[in-house]
Amino acid sequence: xxxxxxxxxxxxxxxxxxxxxxxxxxxxxxxxxxxxxxxxxxxxxxxxxxxxxxxxxxxxxxxxxxxxxxxxxxxxxxxxxxxxxxxxxxxxxxxxxxxxxxxxxxxxxxxxxxxxxxxxxxxxxxxxxxxxxxxxxxxxxxxxxxxxxxxxxxxxxxxxxxxxxxxxxxxxxxxxxxxxxxxxxxxxxxxxxxxxxxxxxxxxxxxxxxxxxxxxxxxxxxxxxxxxxxxxxxxxxxxxxxxxxxxxxxxxxxxxxxxxxxxxxxxxxxxxxxxxxxxxxxxxxxxxxxxxxxxxxxx
Amino acid sequence: xxxxxxxxxxxxxxxxxxxxxxxxxxxxxxxxxxxxxxxxxxxxxxxxxxxxxxxxxxxxxxxxxxxxxxxxxxxxxxxxxxxxxxxxxxxxxxxxxxxxxxxxxxxxxxxxxxxxxxxxxxxxxxxxxxxxxxxxxxxxxxxxxxxxxxxxxxxxxxxxxxxxxxxxxxxxxxxxxxxxxxxxxxxxxxxxxxxxxxxxxxxxxxxxxxxxxxxxxxxxxxxxxxxxxxxxxxxxxxxxxxxxxxxxxxxxxxxx
Numbered sequence: 001x002x003x004x005x006x007x008x009x010x011x012x013x014x015x016x017x018x019x020x021x022x023x024x025x026x027x028x029x030x031x032x033x034x035x036x037x038x039x040x041x042x043x044x045x046x047x048x049x050x051x052x053x054x055x056x057x058x059x060x061x062x063x064x065x066x067x068x069x070x071x072x073x074x075x076x077x078x079x080x081x082x083x084x085x086x087x088x089x090x091x092x093x094x095x096x097x098x099x100x101x102x103x104x105x106x107x108x109x110x111x112x113x114x115x116x117x118x119x120x121x122x123x124x125x126x127x128x129x130x131x132x133x134x135x136x137x138x139x140x141x142x143x144x145x146x147x148x149x150x151x152x153x154x155x156x157x158x159x160x161x162x163x164x165x166x167x168x169x170x171x172x173x174x175x176x177x178x179x180x181x182x183x184x185x186x187x188x189x190x191x192x193x194x195x196x197x198x199x200x201x202x203x204x205x206x207x208x209x210x211x212x213x214x215x216x217x218x219x220x221x222x223x224x225x226x227x228x229x230x231x232x233x234x235x236x237x238x239x240x241x242x243x244x245x246x247x248x249x250x251x252x253x254x255x256x257x258x259x260x261x262x263x264x265x266x267x268x269x270x271x272x273x274x275x276x277x278x279x280x281x282x283x284x285x286x287x288x289x290x291x292x293x294x295x296x297x298x299x
Numbered sequence: 300x301x302x303x304x305x306x307x308x309x310x311x312x313x314x315x316x317x318x319x320x321x322x323x324x325x326x327x328x329x330x331x332x333x334x335x336x337x338x339x340x341x342x343x344x345x346x347x348x349x350x351x352x353x354x355x356x357x358x359x360x361x362x363x364x365x366x367x368x369x370x371x372x373x374x375x376x377x378x379x380x381x382x383x384x385x386x387x388x389x390x391x392x393x394x395x396x397x398x399x400x401x402x403x404x405x406x407x408x409x410x411x412x413x414x415x416x417x418x419x420x421x422x423x424x425x426x427x428x429x430x431x432x433x434x435x436x437x438x439x440x441x442x443x444x445x446x447x448x449x450x451x452x453x454x455x456x457x458x459x460x461x462x463x464x465x466x467x468x469x470x471x472x473x474x475x476x477x478x479x480x481x482x483x484x485x486x487x488x489x490x491x492x493x494x495x496x497x498x499x500x501x502x503x504x505x506x507x508x509x510x511x512x513x514x515x516x517x518x519x520x521x522x523x524x525x526x527x528x529x530x531x532x533x534x535x536x537x538x539x540x541x542x543x544x545x546x547x548x549x550x551x552x553x554x555x
Contacts, residue, residue, distance in 0.1 A: 020353050020382060021368020045382075046430075067430035072329050072366040083425045095414075097429040098352060099386040106383055118391055119434040121475070122463035128419050143476075173373045174353050175381045231370050238365045288374050 001191070001224075001268060004217035005031045008187045013154035014041040014064075016105075016185065017050060020176030021071060022231060025159040025191050026050050027224035027268040033057040034262055043153055045101045045177065049227065049244050052076035055091065056254045057262070062092040064151070066101040070248075073241045077248040087251075094129060100148045102177045107150035108184030116145040156185035158210065159225050161233060162200070163192040167215025170196075170207040172290075173231025182210045188217075193233050195220045203295075223272050223280065234283040303508065305535045307447075307488040308554045309543055310507050313535035315445050315486045317343055319397060324348045326390070326398035326435055327358075329367045331445050334547045334554065335399065341542050350395060352431045354380045363548055386431065390438045393478035398439035400432050400462060400482075401446040404454045407501050407521050409444065409464030409482030409494060411436065412457040419459060429461050436462035441483040448487035454520040465499030472499060489515050491532055500524050505532040 009015060009032055017025055029050040032040070036059070042051050043064040048071065054060060056078030063079065070076055082091035096104065099119050107115040116135065126132040126146065137143040158178040163169040169190050171178065182188045190210065195218065201208060222233075227240035247253045265271050272280070305313075312335050319325065319339035327336045327349050337360070340347040349358040353368040357377025364372055373379055380389070389395060402411035403426050413432055417423030436442055442464070446452060465481050466472055472481065481499075485492040490506045502524045503515060508531055515523055535543075548554045 021366050022353075022370070065428065067427050068425070069427040071368070080425050084422050095428050097433040098382065098431040099391070099434045102382050102386060117434070118477075119437060121437055121477070122460070122466065123429075123433050124414070124419075124460045125429060125433060173370060173379065174355070174368050175379065176354065177382045179381065180383060229370055231373060235370060236365060241366075285370070 001027060001031045001219045001221055002035075004189050004219050005035055008189055008216055009037055009155050011037055012039045014043060015155050015157070016043040016151075016153040016181050017157045018044060018176055018178045018181040019159060019225070019228065020045060020174055021236070022174035022176065022229060023159040023171065023178070023225055024048055024050055024228035025157050025224050026226060026228060027221050027271070028157045028159075028189065028191055029054050030262045030268065030271070032059055033258065043151060045098055046071065047076060047079060049076070049241060049248075052078045052244070052248055053258065053262075055079050055082060056248070057258050058089075060091070062094070064094045066096045066098045070241055070245060072238070074245045075248075078251075078254055081251070094131070095125070096129065096132065096148060097125065100132065101151070102180065104148050104151035105177050105180035105184045107148070108152040109180045112150060114147040114149055116147050118145055120146040151184060153181065153185040155187045155189065156181045157189045157191065158182055159230070160190055160192045160209070161230055162194045162196045163190050163218050164198050164201055164212065165195055165218055166198070167210070167212030167218050168198070168201045168208055169210040169212075169215065170201060170204070171209045172207060175209065179209045183214060188215045189219065190215050190217070191219045191221050191224050193222050193230055221268055224268055226275070229283075232285065234280065235285055237279070237283055303534070305540060306554055309535050309540060310532065311445060311486050311488055312338060312543060312554065313539045314491050314532050315443060316539070317533075318443055318484045318486070319344045319347065322347060322397045324350060324394060324396045326350050326352065326395050326439055328399050328401070329364060331553055332399035332401075333364055334543060335445065337547050338539060338542055341546070342539065348377070350385070350389060352382070352385060354382050354385045356380060356385070356389065363552070386434060390431075390434060393438060393440070395435075395439040397441050397443055398435045399443050399445060400436060401444060402432075402461070404452055404457050405444060405446065405485070406454060406457050406464070407524070408467050408499050409442070409485065409501060410457055410460050411444070411462040411464065412459045414459040414461045416458055432462040436464065436479065436481070438478050440478065441480055444482055444485040446485075446487060448489050448515075448518045450518060450520055453518065465494060467499055469497065469499050489518060493526070495524060502526050503529060505530045507532045508534060
């Protein structure tokens with residue numbers, strides 16, 4: 001993880017750590033904090049606790065997003081302090097709706113100059129974000145749509161259940177917009193629960209979301225999503241999201257948390273150990289296996 | 300819990316669930332809407348398909364989801380889709396019959412603010428923003444709102460319009476050509492509202508038991524429109540309360 005972040009994430013980059021509730025790679029965010037990256041533009045539909053930590057740690061100057069909150073719990077107070085009070089520094093924001101953000105990645109991944117959607121009608125959002133532009137269809141009906149610009153992150157970081165060393169990446173459960181964000185990016189880091197051999201991927205190619213051809217680094221890092229989750233591997237640690245509400249409210253507590261849980265630890269392995277076996281055991285789900293399908297042997 | 304045997308949230312949940320009678324495909328949010336939809340599925344709308352913006356169609360949650368992207372929504376669902384597919388093929392294409400929205404502020408035409416209190420550039424309170432709400436408000440065939448009622452939330456003028464409701468000009472609304480017809484119902488802790496077809500204005504239909512018109516007036520930022528047939532909201536039934544308390548929210552997280 002250290003090397004992937006050191007080599008592929010540069011000061012001033014636009015970085016997207018995607019994953020909608022599911023598979024949010026906190027360990028990568030922590031490594032970016034640990035390496036004290038600066039002036040990043042952070043993009044994500046839902047900034048979540050991970051960007052609250054990163055923005056609280058001072059790695060970012062700008063946030064691009066569509067829903068800013070601690071899901072199911074409350075607010076992201078470090079982000080809010082910067083937006084509401086420029087405390088300790090202002091934070092530039094650029095906001096869309098979820099569909100708008102998703103389609104920005106689609107445009108970026110498809111090499112399109114913009115993407116049209118039916119949204120934003122009679123909303124104030126385009127008033128505060130001039131990148132959202134009304135346009136008439138050039139065809140007969142002249143339907144009004146709004147277009148959003150492509151989002152092409154310098155680096156997209158995704159987490160997956162499994163990948164090969166070559167970067168062929170398989171995900172199940174909520175897919176969010178990781179595929180779109182990866183194809184849209186200049187550089188891609190895949191972090192996974194398990195590195196598997198190529199035969200495992202080839203046995204079930206429908207599950208491949210991102211092919212190695214667009215991946216620049218693969219990091220095997222189990223439990224890297226905590227307190228987010230990996231379907232079938234570990235559950236969301238909701239207690240942590242609740243605890244974060246209190247930590248995030250208090251800049252001193254936030255600073256202490258970052259020191260204790262990020263800066264004072266060398267790797268995510270240390271984090272995992274410090275969290276303790278009991279906490280991990282409590283997050284392990286039961287088993288619910290998929291059936292099998294016959295792809296057919298055509299030799 | 301009030302003396303009459305149910306909480307404010309419980310009557311809101313029961314009243315909302317009844318508005319889903321006969322609906323087939325419903326976009327669900329976390330918190331109260333999630334309990335509402337699951338209650339409706341067990342009572343008035345057994346065919347109800349639960350859709351979550353995280354990319355799940357036909358969810359069968361085995362526990363109360365803790366977030367909009369809870370893993371229990373995936374296990375046993377009909378389909379897991381990318382968010383692009385969910386928003387483009389399901390929502391934008393007009394497959395969603397009903398959706399729940401809420402907000403920090405609502406106006407008399409059902410426009411919603413989830414973005415900011417105060418000025419956008421110098422906010423008093425920065426709220427979460429749209430998420431999927433803006434496009435949901437436009438495309439879901441009807442919008443159901445569930446939120447607590449107070450002067451600061453039922454306002455004459457929104458600080459920011461995140462998600463469009465009715466414009467106040469029904470002719471304009473019909474000419475929009477949207478697949479959605481906007482908000483059709485609002486359920487609060489004081490009563491239930493519909494929207495007047497001629498004006499698009501929120502109209503009080505029923506008061507919850509024990510609630511007075513004075514309570515409504517003092518918690519509304521405009522002079523509320525009242526139906527000539529104003530009635531009383533039915534109390535939650537024993538069966539509704541049993542399902543809420545024993546099956547959907549046994550810890551009372553959202554309902555106590």
